Each structure stands twice: as C-alpha cells, then as structure tokens.
Amino acid sequence: MSYVVLARRLRPTQFDDLVGQETIAQILKNAILTDRVSHAFLFTGSRGVGKTSAARILTKAVNCLDPRGADPCEACQNCIDITNNASPDVFEIDAASNRGIDNIRELRENIKYVPANCRYKVYVIDEAHMLTLESFNALLKTLEEPPAHVKFILATTDPHKIPQTIISRCQRYDFVRIPLVKIVDYLEKVTRNENIQLSRKALEMVARHAIGGMRDALTTIDQIVSFTGKSASDEEIRQILGIVDSQIRFGLLNALVEKNSTEAMNQFFEMQQHGHDYQDILSELLQTVKNLSLVHTLIQSTGAIPPTLFQEIGQEDIEQYRQLISQISIDELQQMFHILLELEERIKRSNHAQICFEMALLQLTSVQPLVGITELLEQIQTIKEDDGTSGTALKIKKSSPGFQNSGESNSEPFTSNRQSPHSPTREQEKSLPHNEKRKESNSKEPGSNQEQGPSYKASDANSLIEPDASLTIVRNQKPAGEEQSPASGINSPIPSSPSFQEWETFVEHVQQISPRIGSVLKNAVLLERNEDRVQIAFKESQFAKMLSGEQANSLNEIARNFYGKSVRIVIQEDAPASEMVTMTENQQRLLNDERERRRQIAEQDEQTQKILKTFPGSKIIDIQIQEPKI
Secondary structure, three states: OOOOOHHHHOOOOOHHHOOOOHHHHHHHHHHHHOOOOOOEEEEEOOOOOOHHHHHHHHHHHHHOOOOEOOEOOOOOHHHHHHHOOOOOOEEEEEOOOOOOHHHHHHHHHHOOOOOOOOOOEEEEEEOHHHOOHHHHHHHHHHHHOOOOOEEEEEEEOOHHHOOHHHHOOOEEEEOOOOOHHHHHHHHHHHHHHOOOEOOHHHHHHHHHHHOOOHHHHHHHHHHHHHHHOOEOOHHHHHHHHOOOOHHHHHHHHHHHHOOOHHHHHHHHHHHHHOOOOHHHHHHHHHHHHHHHHHHHHHHHHHOOOOHHHHHOOOHHHHHHHHHHHHHOOHHHHHHHHHHHHHHHHHHHHOOOHHHHHHHHHHHHOOOOOOOOHHHHHHHHHHHHHOOOOOOEEEEEEEOOOOOOOOOOOOOOOEOOOOOOOOOOOHHHHOOOOHHHHHHHHHOOOOOOOOOOOOOOOHHHOOOOOOOOOOOOEEEOOOOOOOOOOOOOOOOOOOOOOHHHHHHHHHHHHHHHHOHHHHHHHOOEEEEEEOOOEEEEEEOOHHHHHHOOOHHHHHHHHHHHHHHOOOOEEEEOOOOOOOOOOOHHHHHHHHHHHHHHHHHHHHHOOHHHHHHHHHOOOEEEEEEEEOOOOO
16 A cells, blocks of 8 residues: 555544644534534635645534534544545535636536435535636625535635635634644654654754644655654754754854854855755844844843743744844844845845845944934933034034934034134135125115125226127137137136126126026136127037027127127137136035135034044034024
8 A cells, every 4th residue: 555644644533633723623613513504614824724624524524424522423434435535425626727617607506416425515615716706706696595405615825815705605714823832742742653753853943844834744754754764863854954054043143243244254155065045044044133133122121031932932042042132232133134135135136146145244244233313312412511612503424334314415404503713704704605695695684775686887897898899699710721729819717817707797697687598608618808809618519509599689688788888799619618617617616615614614613523523434514604693
C-alpha cells in the first residue's frame, strides 16, 4: 500500500480534533444537538487551518446513523462512505475547475432528487471564490431557498472575492490561524507517536514556518523525515526550511545597531555563502527589527514582557533583544524598518538586487536618532532665556541626517529684537542693492512725504540727447567689404559708472510702465552711451527679437516721456556681450555680496554662535533684518 502523508492520515474526524478552532467547533456542535443546522455555510480562513476538515465532519455528523452526541460515529455505512469519498449523496466540488455556469446548471438539476442513502445531500464547494460572476448569480436563488434535503458548504481563502449577495445567504465562520504554541504541542504529540526525534526548538521553527497552518506543519515534518530519517538536528531543520542561522542573524543586527558597516557587509556575505537569497535575508531582517522594536517598546512602557510574547519569540531571542535595546532608540528602529520596506520595493523593480541590498545596509548603518519636538523647544527656550543678544533674524539649516527640516523657504527663522554691536546698522543697511531699497520705499504708508517712485528730469541726465533725433531700434550690420573688429567703437560701461546707473534708472522706469519690455531690457548689456544714441546688445538672440513691432513703438513712447527728448537706441547683434554684465546679473551680484556680508556679521554674533553650537551641523542660509519694536 502506498504511503499516506501525515496531513491526510491525521485529518480530524471529530469536532474536538480541530486544533485552534474551538469556538467554531462548539457552535457547530450546538447547532447539531439542537437541530438548528443551517442550509448554507461559508467557511473562510487561510490555508491549512481546518476548513475542509470541518466541512467533512459536519457532513458526516448530519448524516451519521449512530451519532455520538454531536460527533459522527465513524463506524456506520454513511460515515465510512463519506470518509472514502464513495457516498452518492455527498459532492465535493473544486470550484477552480468547475467554475462555469454550465456546472451550476447541472448542480441545480441534480438537487431536485432526494438523497439515495443519507439524510441530506451535501455540496461542499472548495475554493468557492473561483466561481465566475455568472455562476454566482445562477446559484443565488438555489442558495437562498434550496430543497429541505440539501445542504451547501462553501470554503474559501479569499472571502472578499465572493459577492455580498452570496455571503448574506450563508452562515459565515472565519477560521483563525492556529496559535504557535498549539501547533508545537500537537507536533510534539505527533512526533512522539511516530517515533520522530525532534527538539522543542526545532518544532517551534517548523510551526513558525507554517504561519498558522497545521497542514503545512505536518507536510514539513514529512520533509524532515525524508531528509534525515527519524531524527534531525536544529541546524539540519534550518537548512531544510531556509531559515537564517540565529547567530548570523543577530551578528548582522548587532553590526547595524553598532553602526559597523564593515561587519554588516561581512555578515551579509556570510549569509549568501550559506545559500540564502536576498528575499530570505530581507524577510529575516524585517522580522528581527520588528521583534526588537516590540521588545523595546514593551520594556519601556511596562518594564516587563508579557508571557504571550514568548509564544511568538523564543526565550533565547528575547534575551538577545534585551541586550540590544540599550544601544538603539525606537525612532532609529522605525527608520531602519522603513528603509527595509523601501528596499523590498527596489528589489522587485531592479535588476541589480545585490547592489540595492548593499547600499541599503550602508544606509542602515548611518541612521541617526531624530531630534524630538520637545527637546528642540527646550533647547530654543534655553537660548531665549540666555543673556546673549542679537538683532538679526536667522534661518538655520540642519545638515545632519537626524534633523527633520521642512525646507528652507518654509522654515521659521530664529528671531531676536535686541540689537547687537555686531548686527547690521542703518548705515550698513543703506548699501543694499537698488531693487531692495526701491521695494522698501514702495512699502511706505500712503501720505508720507517721501516720493513713491522715481521722478526724472532731462536736466538730471549726464549726456542729454538732442530733441530732433528720433527713437529707432536698429540692428547694425557691417557694410559690405568693410572689416571691423567686433569690439570696434565700443566702450562698455562698468556697473559703477554714471552711464550704467542712468541705464539702470531708465530700465526700472520701463519696468514700472511695461513689465514685459522692462524684463527684456534687464537682460541687455549696455555697450556705449554717447550724445546721439544708446548702444546695447543681448547675450541671447531671442531677447532682441522681442523688441520689434508694437513693443518697439511702446519703448519709443516710454523713452520720449522719460528723457523729454528723442533718442536712438541701437541693438548691436555682433557685439561680444558674453563677458559683460546685464542689469539682472549686476543686481544679483550685489544681492549675493550683501547676503555674504550679513552672514559674516551674523557669524560673529554671540547668540548665533550658541544656536549653531546647540544644533551641530547647522549653517546659516539667510539673514533678515528686523525692525525694532517701538
């Protein structure tokens, strides 16, 4: 006779044999004893937890000729036929291969006939979620009002795939995963009866690998016996199950906790040499970091570990975790866990799994504790209460990994309204770039005596243009046959010269009237300023094309009103403008110089130095002048 595996040979035959499903077993027993058995059941749960076994026990119990309370006798002809799958009144249907509407139509035709030998015709539909939507719809009426001699039992691992209209017509029973300790106790009984020598720790590894499924655990026992015979060591079971050795696993965790990247890499390569792939190592790391976080949190909050935790985590492992919790914080463990989750996604998408894993290990060894909001507020409050003074508002950027910064533009500055000898004075503030001073003047309250915008007269210009000249925009071209140096006749004004300042004033006036034309002129280079024309050039040709047609006419009108005279503006297309300075570039240079000057002054401030010392790795990114409160 062929060998029958343990999972089939030891299939439960009584309700009390359903390990870990005591509640469901008791409900079904009471329903049988009180003759309140429903016409339709839905058994849900993960694989190997007893759904099909419970369906067979229930089938035999309602059809047994000599029941023993609520349990079948296993001796009558009906029980024997059902056990041997020989009963003409019990149908076990695999919905994965009989999922079409034709199969449901055939079922509906057959249920009309009364059972031949049993009290009830029972239809056990396994993997019921595999039925098509049309099949479910065809079964609705029959499932709601079947003949009195028919019972339906649907079993599935994915109840969310079954329509609610089907679920509402059934009594639903959710089979839970079997607890680890119950699986281990049952396996001890099985191995003792089968004369198999396995340690309790080995059985715990088997039970943990089964993830709550008794069938998987018994199948693993069969594998172990086939590989090692009637006895096996813990190391041999680790090899069979692909479990990472505890010593190597904790060696890698220790290296990560101690931020030892070299040792972490060595442990990783050793795991690979033992034949573990990336998924096995990653799974072990996730489980280990989770367990360490759990032990850390429980000891911090309650000071003790509940006994129920020992059912999921071995006593030896918990002692290892106890030694590590003093070297790492909870927030570091959370960061490590999220890095491992991100690594899992990267490995799925990348063709370079090992590179991703090695870089993730380096990232794990560089994790730093986060600075809590409470600690930050305490440190800032300490600085505020100090006697150090400062008249600047500083934005401090933290560059170390543990500091969470929401961004430079949105960060609130540290401020102080007290004036320091090292902070910028009013005289120093006067050296701000022209555009900043103009913004300040425009922000004055209406009604003040200060002028709200620049007012220019012809007498203010250095070299006025005669009124008989007309404003034209000319693109100079070299006369045929004439050789002329690109810089011939050009004397480029520097940003500090009166000509450049006059040009800057004119462009700002244009900007106020026509922002579009003013923006174009800000990108122009002033080449020459003489009595009858203003010669400019552009570093990029597209700007020159914007000053044509209506734009040229508008610029003509603005210039006439500004100077009070006509002027000739020439756009030199072939001028060497790349090394010259535009108005935009000049203003940015002045702004950068001013920021650097303010930063240097702020670095000498006593309170600023305290802030930088409080937050190591910080640096000043911006200085803002605050008006003193009156």
